[in-house]
Every structure is written in C-alpha cells, then in structure tokens.
Amino acid sequence: MSLNEAEWFTERFEDLTAFSVRFSQKLFAGKSPFQTIEVYETERLGRVLILEGCFMVTEADTFIYHEMLVHPAMNTVVSPRKALVIGGGDGGTVTEIVKYSTIESCVLCEIDPMVVDVCRTFFPSLSAGLNDPRVAIVHEDGAEFVKRFHRDFDVVxxxxxxxxxxGEVLFRKSFYESVKEALTTTGAAVFQTESPLFMRTVFANAVKNLRSVFGTHRVYPYLATIPSYPGGLWSFTYCSQSEQSPVETDKTLPRVLPPNLAYYNEAVHTAAFALPEFTAAMLAG
Amino acid sequence: MSLNEAEWFTERFEDLTAFSVRFSQKLFAGKSPFQTIEVYETERLGRVLILEGCFMVTEADTFIYHEMLVHPAMNTVVSPRKALVIGGGDGGTVTEIVKYSTIESCVLCEIDPMVVDVCRTFFPSLSAGLNDPRVAIVHEDGAEFVKRFHRDFDVVxxxxxxxxxxGEVLFRKSFYESVKEALTTTGAAVFQTESPLFMRTVFANAVKNLRSVFGTHRVYPYLATIPSYPGGLWSFTYCSQSEQSPVETDKTLPRVLPPNLAYYNEAVHTAAFALPEFTAAMLAG
Incomplete structure (x- = not known):
C-alpha cells in the first residue's frame, strides 16, 4: 500500500531511496526567490522544515546536527569572541553559539529572509538565539559576504x-579560501560536508579541497548520526588556522560547557573524530 | 508523486515514518512458518533482505551492523574459543566471528532455516562464514536452545x-539469565538493543533488564549508525561475566585485528561507547 500524499511527506534522494513522515497538518507552504519552503506538523519527528523538498530541520533530531556543528569548535578554539554563520537561517546554529559567554558578536549571513521568518514563527525555541543582542542578521550571498573580512572571526x-x-557556491574552493582569510590566526571553521555513505564523492571532494586550502594537517572530518538526512551517517569538517588540534585538545584549559546539552559532551567530542575504516580509506587517496 | 509499488519497496515504522528503496528486480518472495522473506536487487543499497516487511540486511550498510555487533567483544574477551550466535540466519555475524584464529567452534542457532537458505543463495559473501568447518548450524528456538548450556561459551x-x-523472546529477562548462565566466567555477550532515538522504551528496558541480570557495572551500551534501520542511530549492549571492561581494554594485550575490516578499528571501538547526553540520561533513571 503506497503512502497517501495527503498524509505523508516524502523526500526522494537521487530517486533511489526515500524517507517519509506522516503529518497531521501542513503548517506552511511558500516560495521565495531562492527555494520552496514547507513546514509540517508530525507525530514522530515533531515539526519539520523542508527546503526544496529536502528535510532541513526536524524537532526530533535537529539537536544532534546543531550541537555537533557548533560545540566541537567552540571547545577547541580558545575563548572565541567573534562568530560568523553562513547559511543556517533556521537559527539553530546561532542558538548554540550564543550559549557561550565569551561570544561578543555573532553574524548570521542567510541569503533567504523567508527561511528566517518562517523559522521564527514555527520553530521559536530553535531560532531563539536570533533574538540575542549580540546577534546581527544579514541577507546576502554568503560567498560574497565573507570576502569582505580579513582575520576578523574566531569561528566560522x-x-x-x-x-x-x-548552497552550491558554499562547496567551492574559492569560498573555502575566503573563509580561511576571514579567520583570525587562532581561528577555526566548520563546514557541513554531507554523508560519507550516500554522498561519497561530495564528501571526499570537500575534504580534499579543504586540505588544499588549509593544509592537510589542519583539516579534521568528524561524524554524527542524523536520522532524517539521507545516509544517516553525517560529516562535518573542522579546519583550523592554527596548529590547535580538536582531537588532542588542551586538557589544561578549563572548558565550561553550556548546561542542558542533549548530545554533545567531552566523550562524544573525542568519539566523533574516530573515523570508520571505509571513511578513512576514502580520504587517504 | 507517490512511490510506485512496482518499483519501490517501503518499510513503514509504526506507521509514522517510512524508508523506501527503488528496486530493479524482486529476486525472492517466500513465507516460512515464522515470517515473510523477500530479497530485492537495488542500485543504491545493493541486494536487500526484508523479513516481515522490515529491512534486515542491505549490502550497502550491513558491514556496519555485523562488524559492530562482533568485533568489540572479540577484542575485549581474552582469546575467545567458543562462540554462540542466536538469530543471525543471514550468516553475517558468523562470517565476522570466524575471521579470528582463536575461534575453535561457533554455533549458529537460527529458528528459521529458510532465512539461511535464502541468504546462502542471494548473499554468498555475507554468508560465506557458514561454510567454515568450525561452524555448526541448528534450527531451534534460541531461548530454549541456550538453556542447555552452563559456562560453555566465551562469547554469545x-x-x-x-x-x-x-524475536520477541530474545528481549525477555529470563532469556538474558540463560545467556549469562551459558557464558564462561570470563565471557561476554552482546545484544542488539534497537534504536535509542526511535525505540526509546525498548532500548531503555533492555538495558535496565540486562543490568538487573549481569549487574549495572557489567553492562555497556554502545552505538553505531545503520542508515537502513529506523532511527539510524543503533545500539548494541555488551554484558560481561567478568570485571573486564570493553571501554578500558587491556592495552598490554596484543590485539590482532582481521584484515579488510570496513568499519571497525581501535579508535571506533572506544568511540562507540561514548554515549550522547540524551542516551546517557535515558539510562540514568
């Protein structure tokens, strides 16, 4: 029995696999100059944000994505003060960043204002950080915006x-060079780099290009599970300006984690950088 | 546009989410006294084995499941000689076990002979270990079978x-007690214990009951990502008879890993036992 489209939202990935969720209500459907935007209410995944037909946020697992994008770098870079987020219009990344008292300013560069508006309305706790007085929001092309900066951000x-x-421009080597340029000499950037299981080529190419820009020994891919994303096993890549390794963090520094984290802790930090054999092999070539 | 059932196989989980794969061919459909069995040829996931409408094996990700079920215990228990597998009719678990030269005998107790036959035919490399001369196969109820043993197996x-x-009997406390009884005094058992994201109650109850049987400090849940299983983030639970912890393994022991592993290595071993905050919290109650 096929899934009734009046009750199920389905994301197809490359028309080879699909993930579906039953919804009770379609809360929003819109089209910005950049993409289609939908919000559904579901029992299993809570509210879900769909961009261009793809799961972007689910209330059930978004804590994994946002905590693992943000906290490994926040706990490696020493006393990060200035942060830049490129993309991330749902506000989840900013909400994690502003949990740190060292942060003095955080710029969110999201090209699509409709994403921000929709998430403020339908995901108030996820986007709560956008209301923090240290946060500034600009709606520009992130690849162009970041070119204006030179040694300005501790974390990107x-x-x-x-x-x-x-999102295509955010996987180009020229963009990676601009991000490197925008970092302070002790700064670090983290890129979401897709699934090493289902998007092997994209992942391997992203890491290869990041290595050519930052230097092989300053690039550290790491992993977490995001059930609503195709392939489930998801990668992020930490790239540093300095010699500070996120794997062997300085244990003499007192790290004060924000309270009420649901995924990240010190053991998870170290564990995320342990790559399975097939992933390490993909990156060895 | 809904997924055409002539081309897509869909597993619904609790009628709230669904995972689908496009297939090129249905290779097998049968019904044993225990369950329906199907095999499909797919582009993205390779061949897939479906039992009772649920993904059991996909060629794309089965290496993660079987390596992570088997190798953590094989590399904690000292020189395991006798192994018992309950369930596992696809042969994947046995195939990983017989990679170790210390193994003298391995019994597979699979209730359904049709699963074994189908997997020998359609998954020859996965089930290859079933042909090893150290392996014996019995087709009985695993919960009954294990009752016959007392301090006989180094690993279960x-x-x-x-x-x-x-599979229902294999989550009962009485079964856990029988498994404990069947282990040598230095032995250990590993149980697949479902998804801590999508099957929270089953996971938490399994760990709770295992703790009451083995003792809290001899029970170690650990995690891996299995994209084709509901919830993606999957758990296994290591339970030991002895005081030997799988987390702090004896580094003075020379561990010789089998060649050609695709997922497991020493770093992954340690990383798997690092529990995210929400998982640790579920088990703290």
Whole structure:
C-alpha cells in the first residue's frame, strides 16, 4: 500500500531511496526567490522544515546536527569572541553559539529572509538565539559576504544546504579560501560536508579541497548520526588556522560547557573524530 | 508523486515514518512458518533482505551492523574459543566471528532455516562464514536452545530481529539469565538493543533488564549508525561475566585485528561507547 500524499511527506534522494513522515497538518507552504519552503506538523519527528523538498530541520533530531556543528569548535578554539554563520537561517546554529559567554558578536549571513521568518514563527525555541543582542542578521550571498573580512572571526560555521541551488557556491574552493582569510590566526571553521555513505564523492571532494586550502594537517572530518538526512551517517569538517588540534585538545584549559546539552559532551567530542575504516580509506587517496 | 509499488519497496515504522528503496528486480518472495522473506536487487543499497516487511540486511550498510555487533567483544574477551550466535540466519555475524584464529567452534542457532537458505543463495559473501568447518548450524528456538548450556561459551551474540514475532523472546529477562548462565566466567555477550532515538522504551528496558541480570557495572551500551534501520542511530549492549571492561581494554594485550575490516578499528571501538547526553540520561533513571 503506497503512502497517501495527503498524509505523508516524502523526500526522494537521487530517486533511489526515500524517507517519509506522516503529518497531521501542513503548517506552511511558500516560495521565495531562492527555494520552496514547507513546514509540517508530525507525530514522530515533531515539526519539520523542508527546503526544496529536502528535510532541513526536524524537532526530533535537529539537536544532534546543531550541537555537533557548533560545540566541537567552540571547545577547541580558545575563548572565541567573534562568530560568523553562513547559511543556517533556521537559527539553530546561532542558538548554540550564543550559549557561550565569551561570544561578543555573532553574524548570521542567510541569503533567504523567508527561511528566517518562517523559522521564527514555527520553530521559536530553535531560532531563539536570533533574538540575542549580540546577534546581527544579514541577507546576502554568503560567498560574497565573507570576502569582505580579513582575520576578523574566531569561528566560522558553514551551515549550508546540499551543493545544489543556493548552497552550491558554499562547496567551492574559492569560498573555502575566503573563509580561511576571514579567520583570525587562532581561528577555526566548520563546514557541513554531507554523508560519507550516500554522498561519497561530495564528501571526499570537500575534504580534499579543504586540505588544499588549509593544509592537510589542519583539516579534521568528524561524524554524527542524523536520522532524517539521507545516509544517516553525517560529516562535518573542522579546519583550523592554527596548529590547535580538536582531537588532542588542551586538557589544561578549563572548558565550561553550556548546561542542558542533549548530545554533545567531552566523550562524544573525542568519539566523533574516530573515523570508520571505509571513511578513512576514502580520504587517504 | 507517490512511490510506485512496482518499483519501490517501503518499510513503514509504526506507521509514522517510512524508508523506501527503488528496486530493479524482486529476486525472492517466500513465507516460512515464522515470517515473510523477500530479497530485492537495488542500485543504491545493493541486494536487500526484508523479513516481515522490515529491512534486515542491505549490502550497502550491513558491514556496519555485523562488524559492530562482533568485533568489540572479540577484542575485549581474552582469546575467545567458543562462540554462540542466536538469530543471525543471514550468516553475517558468523562470517565476522570466524575471521579470528582463536575461534575453535561457533554455533549458529537460527529458528528459521529458510532465512539461511535464502541468504546462502542471494548473499554468498555475507554468508560465506557458514561454510567454515568450525561452524555448526541448528534450527531451534534460541531461548530454549541456550538453556542447555552452563559456562560453555566465551562469547554469545544475540543477533535478533525486532521484539515482535520470533524475536520477541530474545528481549525477555529470563532469556538474558540463560545467556549469562551459558557464558564462561570470563565471557561476554552482546545484544542488539534497537534504536535509542526511535525505540526509546525498548532500548531503555533492555538495558535496565540486562543490568538487573549481569549487574549495572557489567553492562555497556554502545552505538553505531545503520542508515537502513529506523532511527539510524543503533545500539548494541555488551554484558560481561567478568570485571573486564570493553571501554578500558587491556592495552598490554596484543590485539590482532582481521584484515579488510570496513568499519571497525581501535579508535571506533572506544568511540562507540561514548554515549550522547540524551542516551546517557535515558539510562540514568
């Protein structure tokens, strides 16, 4: 029995696999100059945000994605003060960043204002950090915006969509060079780099290009499970300006984690950088 | 556009989410006294084995499940000689076990002979270990079979389906007691214990009951990502008879890993036992 479209939302991935969720209500459907935007109410995954037909946020697992994008770098870079988020219009990344008292300013560069508006309305706790007085929001092309900066940010988080549509430029080598330039000499950037199981080529190419820009020994891919994303096993890549390794963090530094984290802790930090054999092999070539 | 059933196989989980794969061919459909069995040829996931409408094996990700069920215990228990597998008729678990030269005998107790026959035919490399001369196969109820043993096995792997149908008895406390009794005084058992994200109650109850049987400090849940299983983030639980912890393994022991592993290595071993905050919290109650 097939899934009734009046009750089920389905994301097809490359028309080879699909993930579906039963919804009780379609809360929003819109089309911005950049993409289609939908919000559904579901029992299993809570509210879900769909961009261009793809799961971007689910209330059930978004804590994994946002905590694992943000906290490994926040706990490696020493006293990060200035942060930049590129993409991330749902506000989840900013909400994690502003949990740290060292942060003095956080710029969110999201090309699509409709994403921000929709998430403020339908995901108030996820986007709560956007109301923090240290946060500034600009609606520009992230690849262009970051070119204006030179040694300005302690941490940069590239919270991109897949490398199609508006997210495509955020996987280019020229963009990686601009991000490196925008970092302070002790700074670090983290890029979401897709699934090493289902998007092997995209992942391997992203890491290869990041290595050519930052230097092989300053690039550290790491993993977490995001059930609503195709392939489930998801990668992020930490790239540092300095010699500070996120794997062997300085244990003499007192790290004060924000309270009420649901995924990240010190053991998870170290564990995330342990790559399975097949992933390490993909990156060895 | 809904997924055409002539081309897509769909597993619904609790009628709230669904995972689908496009297939090129249905290779087998049968019904044993225990369950329906199907095999499909797919582009993205390779061949897939479906039992009672649920993904059991996909060629794309089965290496993660079987390596992570088997190798953590094989590399904690000292020189395991005798192994028992309960369930696991696809042969994948046995195939990993017989990679170790210390193994003298391995008994597979699979209730359904049709699963073994189908997997020998359609998954020859996965089931290859079943042909090893050290392996004996019995087709009995695993919960009854294990009652005959007392301090006989160095390692027991409970490679069960979900706790419905024939797999239900393998989640009972009385079964856990029988497994403990069947282990040598230095032995250990590993149970697949479902998804801590999508099957929270089953997971938490399994760990709670295992703790009451083995003792809290001899029970170690650990995690891996299995994209084709509901919830993606999957748990296994290591339970030891002895005081030997799988987390702080004896580094003075020379561990010789089998060649050509695709997932497991020493770093992954340690990483798997690092529990995210929400998982640790579920087990703290």
């Amino acid at each position: 988080f590239v919270d991109s969509t897949d490398p199609v549509g508006p | 792997f409970v490679d069960s389906t979900d706790p419905v149908g024939p």
